[in-house]
Amino acid sequence: MREIAPYPVHSTGGTDHALLVARQVRKVYRTGSIEVAALRDLDLTVHAGELVGVMGPSGSGKTTLLNCLSGLDDIEGGSVEVGGRDLFAMSDAERTAHRARSMGFVFQAFNLIPVFTAAENVELPLLLVGTPAAKARARAMEMLSRVGLEHRVAHRPAQLSGGEQQRVTIARALVARPAIVWADEPTGNLDSAMATAVMDLLCQLNREEGQTIVLVTHDTAIGSRVPRLVRMRDGVLAEDIRQETALAVS
C-alpha cells in the first residue's frame, strides 16, 4: 500500500516549495491545415498551499492550460514538473499513476461516475492508489460528511442536485489528499448561492489544510476571492496578481 499524501502541505497562502513548475509550455490544436496555438511558451510556477485562479476571455487557453499542466493533454514543447517530476518525460502509464497519487479534479459538469453511488465515487481515488476497501470507504464517508453529504452517501449522481453533485466531486478530488487540485469552472453549472457555498468550501480547504488548488473561472466574483490570480490572453499569461483579501469565507 502506498501513502496517500506524498507531498508536504503547508499553511494558507502558499510556501516556498514550488509544487508545479511549467516552462515554455506550448500547445497547438490542428484541424486539417489550420493550426491554432492555444498555449504559447507559457511559464508558471505554483507553490504548495497556493490557491491560484486562472481567468481570461473565452478561447484564451484557460482549460487547455489546466489540461496540459495536469498531464491530461499532451504538449508540443516545454516541460511541466509536478513535485519535481517532469510529467511529459513519463510514459502514459507512469503519468496516469502520478496523477492518481498527486492530483484531484473538479469539473464544471461534475463528471461523476453515473453508475456509482456518492460513496463509491469518492472512494475511487483511494482504491486507485491501493488503499484497502474498508479504509477507503471510511475515508470517503469522512469526506462526504465534511462536505455535508453524510445523508446522501448511497445515492447515485442522477439522484443528487447539481450542488450536491459538485460537493461529491470536491470530496472525490480531495479524498486522497492530493498535492494539487485542478478545478475547471467548478461553479459554472451552479446557481449563485450554491456557487458561493462551493467556493467557500474550496477556500476553507485551502486555508485550513493548505490544499494547493488551481482554479479556472470566468466569474470575476470568484476571481476576486483567490489570493493569486493569473490572467490569460491568447495563450500567454497576461497578468499574475497577488491579492490580499481573497480568502474570506462568505
Add this chain to the structure above:
Amino acid sequence: MYPNLLAPLLLTLAVLAGGLGYAALRHPVSRRLAARQLARHRGEALLAITGATLGTAIIVGALVVGDTLNFSVRQAAYRTLGPIDERVVSTSASAGDEVSAKLSGLRSDARVDGVLDAHVDQAAALDRSGRYAEPRVLAWDVDFARAATFGRAGGPSGLSGAGPSAGQVVINQPLARSLNAHAGQAIALYLYGRTYQFRVARVVAERGLAGAGLGATINRNAFLPAGVLDSAAAAAGTQPRAVTFVSNRGGVERGAALTSPVAATIRHDLLGLTAQVDSPKQDVLTSARKTGDALGALFLMIGSFSVIAGALLLVNIFVMLAEERKSQLGMLRAIGMKRSRLVESFSLEGSAYALAATVPGVLLGLGVGWAVAILSAQIFRGWSADGSGLAITFAVTPTSVVNAVALGLVISFATVVATSVRISRFNIIAAIRDLPRSATARTRRLTLVTSTALALVATAAAVPAIAASQAESTLLLPALAAVLAVPALRRVAPARSVLSAVAVAVLVWTMTASVVRPHMFDNPSMAVYVIQGTLVAFSGVILVSQNQHAVLRPVRRLIQRPTETGLATRLAVAYPLTKRFRTGATLIMYTLISLVLVLLVQITGVINNSVNANVADATAGYSLRVDVNPLGATRTLTDVTRTPGVAGITSLVSAPAFATDPGRRTTAPLPAVAVGVPATGLTSMRFSSRLHGLNTDRAVWALVAADTSYVVVDQFFGATGGPNGRYYRPGDTFTVTNPRTGATRQKIIAGILANATVFYPASSSSGAVYPLVANVQAVRQLFGPAAQVSAALVRTRHGVDPQRLAPTLQARYLSASLVATPIAVNVRRSFGSSTAFFRLMQGFLALGLLVGITGLGVVMVRAVRERRRTIGVLRALGFQSRSIERSFLIESAFIAAEGVLLGSLLGVLTTWLMYQKSAAFDGVRNGYPIQWPTIAMLAAATLAASVLATTAPAKRAAKVTPALAVRVAD
C-alpha cells in the same frame, strides 16, 4: 413453401410499408432526420444491418430447407413414377389379364392419357465376374413401343426405343451401378430359382417407367425380352405378378390432381376382383409436402429463437440510440416537433436498416439453406438401411423467398415502430436535463386499470385452456396474467420484489406445466416449444436482472479489491447492474439461444445414452432381419436355418395394408404393413405400455397369439415428423383394411412396442409405412394370399458376428433375393442419423448466437460512445488505459457468461422436466446424463467470441484522451 402465409404477410407488410412510405414522402423533416442519423453513425448502422441480415438469413434458410426437402421428395415422383398416377397390382398374370380387360374403358377416358400393362417379379442379379451382386431386382416384361407412348401428352414416359431382343436385357442406372455393368456386358439373373444369362443391350436413365417399381424409392429394374418372364415363371410352375399403370392427363405433377376421380373409377371397374389399387403419385406428392412442411417448420421453430434474438437486437439498438439522443430529442420536442414526427424519424431509420439487410439476408439465407441441404443429404442417407434414403437436391421457390423477406421485414418494422413509439414518450424537460423518467399520475392510473382488467381476462381465459391442456394457452395465458398484474402488485410491494415474484411464478409454471398437464405436448404444433423457450428465458433473465447483487455476492471480494483489476471489475459490473433494460435484452439473447442449444445437446445426449437399451429392445435376442423373395421363401428360410452360425429363425408373414389413425390425427388412410408373428416367436420383445390388466410383456404376446382382434404397434404409428406425442394407448381401436379386397377389421391395441425397428419393411418406401403386428392367423384371415412369408428374424449362435454372417447369407441365397440386415447396426445407424440431425439443428441455431454476439458488440460500441466522459474522468483520476480496456472486456464477458450460464442451467432443467413427462422422450428414457463437456465447450466458445467482439470497442475506449473527453463533455 407456406403459401398460406403469403397473403396475410404481404398485407401486413403493405400496411406497415405504406405507413412508412407515407411518412417519408409527406414529412421531409422526419425523413431528413433519419437520413442524417444513418449517415453519421455508419459503424452502428453496419452492426444493426448485420443483426437484421442474420435474422432474415435465418428465416430464408429455414424456408429453403423446407423447399429442398419438398423438392427432393417430389423428385421421387419424377424418378420412380413419371407419368404413372395410378397402379393396379395383381398377384398373377391371369388376374392381371382380368384387370386389364375390366379397365379397357379407361383407354377412351378423357381424364386418362395412358394405360400400360406389364408383368413383373422379384429377381436377383450377378455380374459376369461374380464380384457384384444385387438381390433386389425387379424383372419386367413390358412392351417398349406401348411404353414409349404411355402418357406421352405429359412428356417422355421414361422408356422408349427398341425393346431388348432375345438374350438381351435393358437395365436402369441403379441396377447398372449395383452390378458395375454397362452396355454389352453379360449379367446373370436369378428368376424363380434358375439362372438366366443376358447381355446388357443398354442402360436407361432412372426416370418415369424406367425407374418404376412397386413402392420403393429406388428400383433396380431389368427389362427382359417379351415372354421370357412368363416362360421362366411357367417353368417354375407359377405366374409373374401383373401391373397396370394408368397415366392421368397433365404431366408429372398436374396429373395427380385427377387421381381421386380416376382411382374411384378404377376401383369401381374392378369391383369383385382382388387387385391392389394405389395412387402412388398423389402419395409421393402429399408426402413431399408433409416432409417439406414438417422439416421447414422444425427449422423455422429452431430459427425463431434466433429471430427473437434479432428483434431484441433492434430493440436494444433503438433504446440505446434514444438514450444517447435524449437531450437532442428533448430539444426537438421543445422547439415544436410533434411526437409523431419523432416516431416517424426513428421508424424510418430502423426501417432503412431492415431494408438494407434484405438482399444480404436472402443471399446468406440461401447459403445457409444450401449448407443444411448438403448436410441433410448425408444424414438422410444414414436413415435407410440400404443407403438409398432420400436424394437431397437443393431447391428454392420464389414463394419461400418472398415469405421469408416479408416475415423478416414485418418483424423488423413492427419492432422498430413499437420501440419508436415507446422511446418517443418522454418528458421534454426530463429529456433535456437528463433526468430519470417518471410517469404522470394519470398515466400510472390508466396503466393500473387497463393492465388489471386485462390480467383478469387472461386469468379467466387460462382456466378452460389449462383444463383442456391446450399447449400454447396453458403456457401463455397464466404468464400473461402474471405480467399484467405487475402494476397492481406494485402498489403493495416494492418493484424488485414484485418483478422477482412474477418472474419466479412464470418460470416455475412454464417449466412444470407439462408435469401438471402431461398431455399438453400431445400436439404437433411447434409454436408451443417457441413459447416455452421464450417464457423460460425471459422470466429467468428478469429474475436474475432484478437480483444481480445477490448473483454477484460470491465475487464481491474480488470487486472490492483495491487493485486495478478489482476496480476494472467493479466498473464492469456496475454498468450492467444499472442499465438493466439493455443488459436484460442482451442477456435474453444469450440465454434464449444457449437454452435451446443446451436443450438440443441434452436431447442428443439422452438419445445417445439410450442406444444400447434400444438395440437390446430392437433385437430381443435376434441379430439379423432377412428379407427374401416370397416365392419359395419358406424353403429358403428353412435352408437358412441350417447355415452355420444360425441358431434359429422366426418367420414373419406380411401384407400391405391401410389403417385408420388410432390417434385420430387424420382421417386419411395410413399406409401400413401387417406383420404376422408366430405365437412363440417374439415373447422376449419389450413393451413401453401394456393393456390394462396385462402385467408382463409375455402376457401381451400371449393375448395377441390367442386373439386375432389384438395387435401391437410402436409409438410412431401415423407419425408425420416432429416431436412425438402420446396420441393413442393400449385399448384404443382402429380399422385395418385389405387394399386388394377392401375387407376391414377392427383391431385393439394390446401394447405399445418399445422398439419396432425389425418390423419396418426393408426396402425404403416413398413414404412412411407403419407396421402393425398381429398373429399369423389374423393376418392370413384378413389379407388372404397377399399375406406372404417374405422376411424372418435370425438368431445367431454365440460368438457369431452378424455383420460377417449377413454378406455370407446374401451371397449364398442370392437366387432367393435374400437381403440380410444386422439389426443392431441398423438401430445404431438410425440413432447416429438422429444425433447428426440434432447437431445440424444446433449448427443452425448457432446462427442465433452470432446475433447475440453482434448484439453485445453493438452494446459495447455504443457504450464507448456513451461513456466517453466517464472514461475521460476515470483516466484523469488515474485509471490506466489498460484498466479501461480490461473493464470493457470483463463487462462483455460478464454479460455473456451470465447469459450462457443461465441459459445452460435453464436448458438442462427444461430438458429434464420434458424428459420426465414428454412423450417425445418415450423410447429413449435410459438415464439423463448432463453433457458437461459439450456445454462447457459451448460456453467457452461463446465467451471467447463475445470477448473477441468487444476487443475493438474496448481498445477504442482505452485510447480515449482524457482532456478531449472531458472537454467534449463540458
